[in-house]
Amino acid sequence: MRLLHTTESHTGIFEITEFTDDRIPPYAILSHTWEGEEITFQDMHADAFHTKQKNGYNKVQRCCHLARAEGFEYVWIDSCCIDKTSSAELSEAINSMYRWYQEAEVCYAYLADVPSRKEFKESRWFTRGWTLQELIAPTKLIFLDEEWTELGSKADLQQAISECTRIPIGVLSGDDDIESFSIAQRMSWAAERVTTRVEDRAYSLLGLFGVNIPLIYGERETAFFRLQEEIMRVSDDHSLFAWRSPDNRGGLLATSPAAFIGSHNIVRFNPFDPFNTPFAATSTGIDLKIRFMGIGPRGLGLAILHCKEEGGEERLIALYVRDSEFLTMERFERVHSEVFKRLDLRKYRPSQYPMRQMIIQAGRLTRHRKSKDRGKCDSITPDIYPDATLMALMGFGEPHALLQAAERGLEDEVWLLLTRSDIEGNWRSPRGQTPLIYAAQNGHETVAKMLAARRDVIIDSKDDEGKTPLWWAAQAGHEATVKMLVEKSIDIDAKDRAGWTPLAIASENGHAGTVGILLDKGAAIEVQSPKFKQTPLLAAVRNGHEEVVRVLLEKGANTDARDPKGRTLLLVAAGRGDEERLRVLLENGADIEVRGPTGETPLLAAVRGGYEGTVKVLLEKGAIQSTARGWGGAVPSCSGGASRHCQAASPAWC
Structure with a gap:
């Protein structure tokens, strides 16, 4: 801490001495409002003649003379005892300032705009941010008018001070501990005070709340946010949030x-x-x-x-x-x-x-x-909501209220019901369906999100048929709901009692978007239902869902999987003359020479059906002509007229 000697040196100026914390002598301290030419730390080390010519030197001189007259060798004045060119020193000083005022033997509050005691309460000093801590911290505070004449002490003037600052008399007298007042009350004392820099509205309050934060000039209102965050580290006082202002910017913390x-x-x-x-x-x-x-x-x-x-x-x-x-x-x-x-x-x-x-x-x-x-x-x-409406919507006495609201997708009602601590999030219908199952089944995405966010809701809950919320959403193709559910920790391949997985039922029903979402999240692509013995790809082909087939093939579905009759998709496509699907399957790696349960190849199946175009495609893709004969060399009968492609495939019998 730097202190100013109250006696002028041989150079004719007041010298500054630096003390370590354990060697600080008794000192007086000045509280004032900054005017035009304040004397700085650099001025005190510059040419004495030049420094004395500045307007602010008279304030320094009068303060030193007063302190010396009252027996103090040292005085602290913020304008000249802090090197403000050093950001580190300035930060340390501001974080220490409340303590320095608190530990001073006496504080002189110089009211440069007060000619007499009559104008005392009108002083600019009572409107400045920094002077709040300078009013509260010192045990002994003397007010001085513009001529440095004593107006009275803080104890003498406490009633007038309390009236113009709204600070309780108990705080001014020291009878009440400042910590006994709420955060909101202490903040209110600074509510009408101003500072030159926006950041100082926060920095000037550090001592009032017993916290420290780094100084970052240029951060503007962020400084006050940081102050409140630091207060939260040392206090659990909810009144920190008890403020009112139209400028909230959506936040719990005040902007000033x-x-x-x-x-x-x-x-x-x-x-x-x-x-x-x-x-x-x-x-x-x-x-x-x-x-x-x-x-x-x-x-x-x-x-x-x-x-x-x-x-x-x-x-x-x-x-x-x-x-x-x-x-x-x-x-x-x-x-x-x-x-x-x-x-x-x-x-x-x-x-x-x-x-x-x-x-x-x-x-x-x-x-x-x-x-x-x-x-x-x-x-x-x-x-x-009016009180009567609120009570009705809360559904007290209606155990099925949440089920009904979820089924109908009533977002506001579901949300309101979930605010109750006694609501059962997994309440079941007679068929074992939960509110989440109802929401997923009907595609009520927002309701499903509300329910899935609750810790007590079982996301993988199964109804009496073993169907989960994901199964129901996939079955109906509610993509947004499916996407939300698969982001949770769930069993993506959970089967219902019939053996259908969400992917299988989505493929069966032709929901390509849902199929893609499930596959992207790792759904088993080759799982077979025990009842129908078919993969999702087979289900999609059987029902003619071309877009689902395309998605499954792009994701690597096995093109050689067999249906309950032992046929692959390529055999079925060739036997039906489905050239488009045939090409897609071949492009995705289907075995062109695969044999069916009776030994027929895709080429033989196409020849039997008389599908000239299909035969042509197979030959172009490299089908072996000799496979146009069945097991044991049996010759098929031509169902259509002889063609050059049939002849090319099996000239012996066409």
Whole structure:
């Protein structure tokens, strides 16, 4: 710490001496507002004559003379005892400043704009950010007017000071520990104060909350976000979030102390537990465990803080938040931030406001213009359900309420029901179907996401027929729901009682997009149903689903798999004269000489059917002509007229 000697040296200037922490002598300290030409650290080491000519030197001189007259050898003045050209030194000084004012023997508050005690409360000194800690920290504080005449001490003037700052007299007198006041109350003391630099609105409050952060000038409002995040590391006081401002940018953290202007009466209050659960800042927002209650459509709810207004009824402060992550109750953003909800929990059932682990967005650094639609969404009155409607939608006394809402895809009702702590997420219908099965079966993607996000919901639950939510979604070709489900930890090849996997049933029903999604996630491509003895590829071919066939072949399906009659796809295609499918199969590696259960080759099957084009394709692809005879040299009968291709394949009998 550098201190200014109160006696001028032989050079005619006050010298600066640096002390280690264990050797700091008693000192006085100056609190003032910066004017035009303040004397800097560099000025004190420059030419004495030049330094004395600056307007700010008179302030330094008068302060030193006053301190010396009161018996102090040293005084600390921020303008000249800190080398502000060193960012490291400036950062250390600002993080230490509250302590330096606290440990000073006396603090002189020089009010350059106050000619008499009458104008005391109008001084600019009471509006500046830095002077807040300089008012609270010192044990002894003397106010001086523009002529350096004493106006009175902090103890003498505490009533007037409290009136113009709204700081309780107990804080000014030292009778009340500053830690006994909530975060919101302390923030409110700085709400109407200003600083030249935006960042200093945060940096000037470090000592008030007993925290330290690195200084990064140029970060603007980020500094105040960082301050609040650091406060969260040392305090579990929910009143940190008890602010009101239209400028919330979707976040739980305020953008400046001004947001706390109406929070001077917010005190800590926890009627549930002796301690709050700690919370932390993460890359996605503020992670905290808090009581939550759904109150409106589109995921509107209340985050219930453990604080209330001082002197009022035991109504907790609650913040309006909206479920912003597909209504899964995992991530929220604050809305309607210009108001609080004072909540009387006696009007509600405990199951309506359970503790919930959630992430609430911290806040954006840039302002976003609201669209017309978003403005309507954030209109408070239309969003909130009347109490009677809310109780009806909550479905108390209706065990099947969640099943019914999920089946119909009623997103708002499902979400509201899931906010209850006593709702059964795996409630089953008479056929064993769960709410998630109903949602998947009917393609209600958002409802399925809500349900799948719950930890108590069994994503692989099976109904009485052994069918899972994924099976039902695949069967109906609900691609978005299938895609969502396969991202979870599930058995992608789970079979129903008939042996159908999700891939097999999707192939059977011709849902090419669903087939592609399942294959991309590793579904078994060659699995056979025990009842029908066919692979997904065989099922798709049998039902004429060309796009599904193409997808399966592109993913490497076995073209030589056999149907229940022992035939491969190539044999079937040749026997039907299906040239297009024949070409596709051959291009994907089908065995051109494969034999059926009676020994016939694809060429023989085509000749038997008299499919000239098919015979031509097979010959062009290298089919062996001699295989046009069956086992034992049997000669087939020509079902059509002799053709040159038939003759080429088997001239002996055409």
